[in-house]
Amino acid sequence: MIKIFLYECKRLIFNKFFCGILFVLLFYGWQVLSNATILGVSHTAPFSAWSFGDYLSRMLPLLWIGVLFFLTFFTSAKARRAAVLTDATQTSPRRYALARCGAALSGTVLLTLVCLAEAAVFYGRYFGWYAWGELLIPALVTLLPALVFALGSGWLLGRIRPWLIYVWMAVPFVCMALPLPETLSLWNGSFFTNYPLTLGILDPAFSLPVSVVLAQCAILICGIALLVYRPKKNHH
DSSP: OOOHHHHHHHHHHHHHHHHHHHHHHHHHHHHHHHHTTGOOOOTTOOTHHHHHHHHHHHHHHHHHHHHHOOOOOOOOHHHHHHHHHHHSSSSSSHHHHHHHHHHHHHHHHHHHHHHHHHHHHHHHHHHHHGGGGGOOOHHHHHHHHHHHHHHHHHHHHHHOOHHHHHHTTTTTHHHHSSOGGGGGGGGTTTHHHGGGGGGGGOOOHHHHHHHHHHHHHHOOOHHEEEEEEOOOOOOO
């Protein structure tokens, strides 16, 4: 199991795609930080939880795409042909699936850490600011539900039809174009620019409406459920 996991991690990380998405992520992230985040959002400091959340919401579409591209390594036609051989081995198909899902999750975590590290370098370099504990909640509430849901939904869609993963990559861009209600406003980033203005004070402390918390929890649970769900195979 461990050997399979390490092999899949190596296959995901040491390839041209990972280097490419990493470069794009770093380049775009620095552009966001130096042109948008540095100004602060909604009259808040650049290193406030609101401005940091805005940065993460702008990075989320690229992270979403990265997660789904990782899954294409396991749902492509080539991977499906290889699965015929692995299914015939002593190792159960479920263990293979868990190892591959774990590898995709590891790649996702690595990309996320790169985004966070880049922001840390930016804040340290320009503001000498290192109070990262204050930014933990916006990072978790913004990224964790969305990326777990991307992993779970993409995993299921890829097993149904591999090409559905590529269609699913457009979801965050569609969300950004839609006027979503406040409950789902984390998905287009408008929460971080609109909600602090409704609090009536300058540079307010970070807070979340109950409806937003419940929505993110529901999305997280849904993503986990999709990861563990195994559709019945068609034997016809």
